[in-house]
Amino acid sequence: MRNSWYRRMLLSYFPIFLITVTILVFLSFLVVNEISQKETVKADQISTGYIVDTVQMALKEIEMNALDEVERNSRYNDFLQADGPHERDAVYAVVDSLRTLAAKDELVDSVYVYRSGDRQTLTTSGLLEWDEFADRPFVELALGQPAYQGWSLIRDYHEMGSDAKRRVISMYKRAPLPFGTQGFVVINVNMYALEQKIRTMKDTDVSFLQIRDREGNLIFSTRPSEPGDAEAAEGRILNRIPFQATGWTFESGIAAGQLFMWVSVVSYIWIVIGVGTVLAAVAYLLYITKRNYKPIRAMMHRIEAVRDRMDPPGGAKSDELLLIDRALENLIRQTADYEKQQQENMLIARRQLFIDLVQGERLGDAGERLDRLKPLPVQVTGPYLLVLVEILEFPRFQQGFSVQDQSTLKFALTNVLQEMARDEGLHGWGEWTEANRMGLLLGVSPDVTEEETQERIRRLSERGIAWTHDHLGLSLMVSVGPRSDSWEEVSASYQAAARALQHKLSLGQRAFILSEDMPANxxxxxxxxxxxxxxxxxxxxxxxxxxxxxxxxxxxxxxxxxxxxxxxxxxxxxxxxxxxxxxxxxxxxxxxxxxxxxxxxxxxxxxxxxxxxxxxxxxxxxxxxxxxxxxxxxxxxxxxxxxxxxxxxxxxxxxxxxxxxxxxxxxxxxxxxxxxxxxxxxxxxxFVDFMVQLRMAKAERLLLETDDTVQHIALQVGYANSITFGRTFKREVGVTPGDYRKLKAKSQRDVPI
Known part of the structure; x- marks a missing residue:
């Protein structure tokens, strides 16, 4: 028994703790791994997109610089026209311009102008005849496709037959701009320079970038792997971005051996942290269990002592858990009884306080009791209005419901009226002062005018009367006492409201009464x-x-x-x-x-x-x-x-x-x-004529004084249906009931005021 409860406590939740922590660590690893992979793909996509945008902007800038120079420099037109005496000056000027364009951007390999008139080409080296120029195939291609606006495929370029060939991509523009037929300008971009520019923007130790042409052939790669190793490359590619200007496709990914390496490092660190946390938690569980066991051990000693006194000598020992369960049940039952008694005492005290206020008795400690009982939902310092609500035909109410049902309905009515008062911006406290009469004390905000207050109370009364009639089948009459500025004046307001309720017979259908409206004499x-x-x-x-x-x-x-x-x-x-x-x-x-x-x-x-x-x-x-x-x-x-x-x-x-x-x-x-x-x-x-005379006289009054239908009036004067009534009325009066009502109404409107 000495350590059994300690082991019970420890083993009750320790396995669950280990399983839960293990699952959480495993799930955390999976989540972190998945998030890391997604972030890696996203980062690689951003990096490759930046390279593609940079290349696109560089090629666009080269194109725009050439177009701008050709458009602004009139010597290009002079050269294309081959006007004789001025040709030499134009050649020198255009050669100088071509050299400037080539030197302006490191990606530009060369620029030359082809003149269709005599099939001569002007390069940075000078004017070349058609047979001397080595790039004749591309010129013939351009002549065959004069409307093409894009960059060419990668090709080999050299001006003279003895020059070394260079890999370039080319673009040609017809001259004079924009759609001339006298020749065209050719711009060559050095592929080696372009590849070096791309290499400077990519960390080849961590990631790679490769470019494929329209047919899917590999034309560039930052990896040392062979171009033919397509399967291996395919498995490591993370993003593909098309490049519309040249028809290329940029493919990028993590370099072999580096794929998600940093993710693995983070995962291992996370596992180490998780294992360390589990070990620390186990140590803390052992410590906290040992510490929390001390009061349990003391309690169990007391339970053993009680069990020894209750169990007969030599008999079976009672289960200590059963003793604890019984003790807790008794404690819960006593607590519930105490809370119920406290609530009942609170309700009784509030009702007694309300009765003291309306009767003007024991007001010396009223403020203290109000602070302690808090009958109103918020602290209100005045002014106040006392509203009396009386159930009409109360004997019928008593006969129709049992005592318990009467109490339930009254409780429901009290809560509904208090809730409606809150909806109108009033703070209500309701208590039943008599069997058929409830008092509702309303706290009013000082900044609300008296007219607005009366309007709110009128709306509250109408809503309450309608709700009670529709849901409870009861009729109410509401009386409102004069405004009170302090608790001491509430009694006078209550008496005035009660006096107003003594005039129900003379007031008739008025269900809402203001005490100020009652006659004084x-x-x-x-x-x-x-x-x-x-x-x-x-x-x-x-x-x-x-x-x-x-x-x-x-x-x-x-x-x-x-x-x-x-x-x-x-x-x-x-x-x-x-x-x-x-x-x-x-x-x-x-x-x-x-x-x-x-x-x-x-x-x-x-x-x-x-x-x-x-x-x-x-x-x-x-x-x-x-x-x-x-x-x-x-x-x-x-x-x-x-x-x-x-x-x-x-x-x-x-x-x-x-x-x-x-x-x-x-x-x-x-x-x-x-x-x-x-x-x-x-x-x-x-006899029949006398009875008809009486019926028609009353029918005429009802047609003039009420809005009842002809059928309803016929029933009121003794006819079973409106047809017989209408026929008799027309015979006696001369017109139908409907026409009689219209004629009388018209004659009353025509009378001058």
Whole structure:
């Protein structure tokens, strides 16, 4: 046991280390070798390209110097014309010029001028007759190909038959320039001088260069090898560059015996370095393993002591690795529990801090807690805005989701709103202060104007409301408190935003509220509304059929004064209590309208309604039912009472497509024929005409006041389809519904302002 763990540690990774290092060294050698070869080929290509460019420039310079001299020196034309008396001067001048051209460049072997008129040639030695001139074959070749512009193949050149032959390449130009026919100028470049120039540019100890003509014959080489040794040469050639001016091909490579020698040297050095590194790493591994083993040895001694205490005497010994695994599992589990508890404590502390801020309590150490808990993503020193977000129809939300799902949805909503706030350049901190209400504290940059801040919050609210409706199926209302310059003023902003949320019924569809927009004197109008309610109850008790108009005015006044939700419900329920005292005792049927299970369900619907329009509809339906019962009871089913009740019923239900005399007879327990007779006697019109009149009147209002389609309006006034509705409307009004809407719209536009 003393050294077993040391050997385990060493043998666990030492073989892997050796294999890995060996593979890396081998791969490094291959990579370096490949890179070196590519760089060698590239360097040789650059060197050979430089030689080719130099030769090309030298030949071009020779050509241009000759052309320039022939063009500028008029004596050349004089010589070609052979004008007699001036010929001698022209000969001397041209000979001097030819010598100058030959001496100007060391590559130029000779220059001569051929005159076609008398077939004489002027060289640097003087004027030669055709039979005396030894380069007659080339002149005949030039005469046969006068348009050729390039350099010739390598040839032997000598002026006189007794002169030694020299290897040259030649170029001829017709004279006078550029396309004369009186002769031509021949320029000969000495191949030996050209080869020596190439040799000076190539290090023959390391590399070689050879030149081949158009047929592939070797014409020059810097190597000492024989020209016939083509196979050996082919294996060492690295680059081939064509030379268009002469048709040659320049071939280059590394000299035999030197090919990649320096690459091999670098590779050997690299291998030596790699082996040295491996040996050093092995020594370091032995050292570091021995040093790191000391704490492990101490730990293993403690594990042995624990194992000796846990294992029974004489029993099998527990595996020390199993003991370590159990200890680590316990440690990890305790750490996770601790971190989870810390996170929960942090969330609770943040929520408590938020509640203290909005309630204005325990503000003495608020700054310290803010620095420690860091609820906002960045340090914000003000100003601040408090936004309240309330879930509408919260009882439905509670019934539709479990407690766990409710918490998940609230958490998701909080994160989404905070993310949207960051997108708008605001720093948000959200906490749920009540079951259905979340507070969102927003930090605003001081350089942002108040108008820009309100616009950002408006965009944030609209995006949040739309996202919540689309993804969670919930409706929200957002209220914004006034701007706060410090933490101490956040409580006042919260209270103002909360007061604004108490006006949801009167605000209707407005999902975004600014606390500054709320009226300040709404509470003082309560007495006026009570007076109006008392007048309504009196009118209702007297069976005045105009009670619906009075009820509409009550609701319009409540909406205009923007009363609190609780005040609106209190006033309306007070109205029902006053009405119950007035008419509730007339019959048990009337009493059941104000008490009992049905009345209780109606009251719960009133409490849960979040819109004043829905509340208006609930009260209208309930009061219409009470009114019908009250009239029926108070008139004891007299003819007038019955027809008044029947008329009221038709006015309330004329939009029902099933409304008919049969329906009325069943409703009021009389025959259809008798119902038609009563209606004719009382109102001097048929039941059908009265119902059509009501439907057309409402249809005209909808055509003028809404943008609904004709089909939709037909359904709203009791017709199953737009065809029947259109035919009836045209018969009663004189025009189709579409034309009626256009005519009315045009007449309204033509009215002067």
């Amino acid at each position: 709404a509470a003082t109008r309560t007495y006026t509304h009570l007076q109006g309610i008392a007048e309504f109850v009196k009118q209702f008790r007297l069976s005045d059929g105009d009670w619906r108009s009075r009820l509409e005015r009550i609701f319009d006044d409540l909406k205009a004064d923007a009363l609190k939700d609780e005040d609106i419900r209190m006033l309306l329920l007070t109205m029902m209590e006053m009405l119950a005292r007035e008419v509730g005792d007339l019959s048990e049927q009337l009493q059941s309208c104000f008490t009992g299970e049905r009345a209780g369900s109606w009251r719960r619907a009133v409490e849960e309604t979040t819109s004043l329009d829905k509340l208006r509809s609930l009260f209208t339906e309930q009061l219409a039912e009470i009114y019908r019962t009250f009239v029926a009871v108070s008139e004891t089913k007299s003819h007038r009472a019955m027809i008044v009740e029947m008329k009221a019923y038709i006015e309330e239900n004329f939009a029902d497509p099933d409304l008919s005399l049969k329906h009325l007879s069943d409703r009021f327990q009389i025959s259809g024929k008798y119902a038609s007779y009563l209606f004719k006697e009382e109102f001097n019109m048929k």
